[in-house]
Amino acid sequence: MAEFSKLAEPGSPEELLVRRIDRTRLPRHVAIIMDGNGRWAKSRSLPRVEGHRAGVAAVRDTVESAARLGLEVLTLYAFSVENWKRPRFEVWTLMNLLKEYVRKEREALVENDIRFNVLGRWRELDPSVVKEIETTLEATKGCQGMSFNIALNYSGRCEIVDACRRIVSDWAAGKRADIDEETIGRYLYTSGQADPDLLIRTSGELRVSNFLLWQIAYAEIWVTQTLWPEFRRKDLFDAILAFQGRERRYGGVTQTENADFFHSGQSGQSRH
Ligand code: FPP
Numbered sequence: 001m002a003e004f005s006k007l008a009e010p011g012s013p014e015e016l017l018v019r020r021i022d023r024t025r026l027p028r029h030v031a032i033i034m035d036g037n038g039r040w041a042k043s044r045s046l047p048r049v050e051g052h053r054a055g056v057a058a059v060r061d062t063v064e065s066a067a068r069l070g071l072e073v074l075t076l077y078a079f080s081v082e083n084w085k086r087p088r089f090e091v092w093t094l095m096n097l098l099k100e101y102v103r104k105e106r107e108a109l110v111e112n113d114i115r116f117n118v119l120g121r122w123r124e125l126d127p128s129v130v131k132e133i134e135t136t137l138e139a140t141k142g143c144q145g146m147s148f149n150i151a152l153n154y155s156g157r158c159e160i161v162d163a164c165r166r167i168v169s170d171w172a173a174g175k176r177a178d179i180d181e182e183t184i185g186r187y188l189y190t191s192g193q194a195d196p197d198l199l200i201r202t203s204g205e206l207r208v209s210n211f212l213l214w215q216i217a218y219a220e221i222w223v224t225q226t227l228w229p230e231f232r233r234k235d236l237f238d239a240i241l242a243f244q245g246r247e248r249r250y251g252g253v254t255q256t257e258n259a260d261f262f263h264s265g266q267s268g269q270s271r272h
Helices: 013-020 037-043 048-069 081-085 088-104 106-111 127-140 156-172 181-187 233-245 255-264
Strands: 029-033 073-080 115-119 147-154 198-201 220-223
Touching (some): 013 233, 029 233, 037 048, 048 073, 073 081, 073 088, 081 088, 088 106, 088 127, 106 127, 115 127, 156 181, 198 233, 220 233
Parallel strands (some): 029 073, 029 198, 073 147, 115 147, 198 220
């Protein structure tokens, strides 16, 4: 259940923002491209990995706030298949941070009824990481609150390839489904979850970086200059307020434009 009262100190700037959020029109799924850890560290003359270390606090605050707001799904992009190109020590540190996070947060996730999922080819990671993930998946499998996805060793294109491969192998085994959007959605890593309504990217970059390519078809995109280690609930509330101010048309026309058609007899233009 949403716990808006625990989201902000009375009288704080966060409280002013959270009060403006319309609880009946929350995005069901928020996906975040966490970016800017390296720049955060550089601006403090620290090694890049210190940016990732500082980013863990932002992850904690975001997961807690998203669950308290009552979001259905939160997805964080933690490690892409392309990230293997980074220096070995950086990859090693990231894997250790992830392992530590998954182990340390296990109890808190269960207590807060948060269901943990991992998107990507995570079974190819080091066995010590796989083991911590499996334990947390098992511990949270009965949780009924927010679903919290971490995208790990993830690529949107690989996800579509993996879905096609599983469809073909099911066909070969006699489990045949029509090839349509519903079937493809069911074979993706996010099977059963709502598609993201809101995609957030930190650090000002204007790219989707191979993230949830199928699922973000109609997502609203919100980009902040804030670097990930500094991202906090205030930024999440800002993003949700911006989302609630947008008009989503899914390729159609606005309700007003539709009404105009009937009043004036002129056709509304289809928009994307
Ligand atoms: C992008 O910043 C960030 C990442 C590739 C990793 C994100 C990882 C964390 C926040 C830490 C661990 C995560 C969890 C879920 C516990 P960048 O390094 O590309 O930044 P830059 O563009 O400024 O160099």
